Amino acid sequence: MNDQFSMPVHSADTKPRGLVHNKSKFLAFIGAHEIFTAETWKAAMVELIATGALMFTLTSCSVACLESKEVNPKLLIPFAVFITVYLFLIVMVPVSGGHMNPIFTFVAALKGVVTLSRALLYVLAQCIGSVIGFFVLKSVMEPKLAHTYSLGGCAIGDKLQSSAINPHDALLLEFSCTLLVLFVGVTVAFDKKRCKELGFPMVCFVVAASFALAVFLSITVTGRPGYAGVGLNPARCLGPALLHGGSLWNGHWIFWVGPFLACIIYYSVSIILPKKGLDWVDGEYDILNLTMGFSGTIPNNAVLNDLP
Structure with missing residues (x-):
């Protein structure tokens, strides 16, 4: 353990200094200073408005597809998802990061792209939106x-409804489809070299296409009576559950637990991905490095270098 953490009883001023230092480390750990910046609140407000507009547009398009006179209207939904998500990403990413989804925010927090404080504000804004x-x-x-x-x-x-999907199967499907989106879309988005090669519009294309692919899988061969398909966005599932209620609360936890488990697995795997040819986005607030720094495993200045 570092000397600065030892508190001998014969020193009267060591304990207060240690407490202040630990408090500073904790505030740096969560990025508390961002709560007091106007830019953070502006970005959170953008996330709120963008998420609300995305939910309105995406759901309207999906219902319109199901109400169309096509022989198999479910096949239209992935195209509607792709177009809507692509348009929102290409407009909102330069403004606030274009998360509009607690999954993206959680992964960004794990990778240190955003601080924990900003991530909490984003998730709250997304749910309200x-x-x-x-x-x-x-x-x-x-x-x-x-x-x-x-x-x-x-x-x-x-x-x-006895023919509805089993909750465990729904959880597995939610986990698998979210992991698919993360591996296909987020991996490209977090690869700085690949982003530069493909260009911003193509990166948004890949992320939107991964969403459409996951939706296609969940409403076709894996579709069951009474099953609406994967959520891929816990905030999207929360809004209708609060306003419509009823059977939407049945297994609602699945649409939170599945995606967040997928995020944790994805982050764990991303740590061991081969670095050759991969210019990975690693922020100052990477959760693994921060935890190690907070416990004294790595030098403390690596944690405190961003204090205001």
Whole structure:
């Protein structure tokens, strides 16, 4: 253990200094100083508005596809998802990072791209934005359609519906599809060399395409009666559950636990990815390095170098 953490009883001023130092390390650990910056709150507000608009647009397009006269309208939904996500990403990424999803925010926090404080503000803004977006949608949508499609919420079926998907299968599918999006989309987005080679529009294309692919998988060969497909966005599942309720609360935890488990596994695997040819985005607040620094395993100045 470092000398600065030892507190001999014969020194009267060592303990206060140690406490102050540990407090400073903890504040640096969570990035508390960002809470007091206007830019952080502006970005969080952008996340709120963008998430609300995305929920309104994405759900409207999905319901419109299902209500179309096509023979198999489910095949239209992945295209609607791709176009909507791509447009929102290419507009919002330069403004706030274009997360609009607790999954992206959580991975960014693990990788140190954003601080824990900023990540918490983003997730809160995304959840509020989702509620607002679905509230607007519920107000303007035909009541019959809102009831038929459960306001476009994340559902695994009614408890009385025996043909609904098993909760464990839904959890596995949510985990697998989220991991697919992370490995295909986020890996490219976090590779600085690849981003430079492909260009910003193509990176947004890859991320949007990974979402569309995951949605396609979850509503076709893996589709079950009463199952609305993967959520891929816990905030998107929260809004309809709060406003519509009912069976949307059945297995609601799946749409939170599955994606966050996928984020943890993805981060763990990303640590051991081969570095050859990969210019990985590693921020100052990488959760592994921060934890090691906070415990004294690595030099403390590596943790405290960003204090204001």
